[in-house]
Amino acid sequence: MGTVFGVIGGTGFYDLGGKPPGRLEVATPYGRVEVQPGLLGGDEVVFVARHGSDHAVPPHRVNYRANIAAMRQLGVRNILASAAVGSMCEAMPPGSLAVIEQFLDFTRARGSTFFDGADAMVRHVDVSDPYCPHLRREVKAAAKSVGEQVVGAATYACTEGPRFETPAEIRMFRTLGADIVGMTSVPEVVLAREAGICYASVAVVTNWAAGVSSAPVVHEEVSDFMARQADRLRAIFAQVILIHEETECQCRAWAKS
Secondary structure, eight states, X not given: OXXXXXXXXXXXXXXXXXXXXXXXXXXXXXXXXXXXXXXXXXXXXEEEETTTTTTOSOGGGOOHHHHHHHHHHTTOOEXXXXXXXXXOOTTSOTTOEEEEEEEEEEOOSSOOOSOSSTTSOOOOOOOSSOSOHHHHHHHHXXXXXXXXXXXXXXXXXXXXXXXXXXXXXXXXXXXXXXXXXXXXXXXXXXXXXXXXXXXXXXXXXXXXXXXXXXXXXXXXXXXXXXXXXXXXXXXXXXXXXXXXXXXXXXXXXXXXX
């Protein structure tokens, strides 16, 4: 079956912990990707640092297609991802963890699909449940078993970046039903669906979104905060891998051949 799990680490989450990881370059049709093979939950996993190990790649320049393509080439069937987010919801203060259920897409200039017509076929992909329901249930169960409380169903507004949002934009997102805001979940989650990979994301609330608090949003503070949360995420992800039951999920029906 090959490798079952991949992990995509966002801001502040740059490796699997433990001994320094090995590194492997994977060539894909969309570019080369540096991956870190390692162990989590006692099983082999493939880790990708979304922004690079030194956080040199801004959100609008991440090669999302290459990252997902590399995981698929390595046999990954399930992806667990982390996301640093701002909150516009009183029930999700800084320090909260949330399992993302839906997204609102406000990105503009990203390679957002594998189905770009190059194979002379138009394909439209259902994303009614963009984040795998099966994996989301396992993430919630895993969090509970390691003593973490998570909000089980958050809606994520994805912006282009690299700038933070204005208070007016945050008011708009909140009116549209968003709970949290970030810059990376789209198109990553959509590409995973196109690749036939189950995908779930745990968001860490690092700050109040612009205008919710009078404090300015500072990237270095967000990054430092996330670095202190990485062990929480590793514990949850390790437990997911431990309890995971592989299934022929509907997410796999859209796999690009």
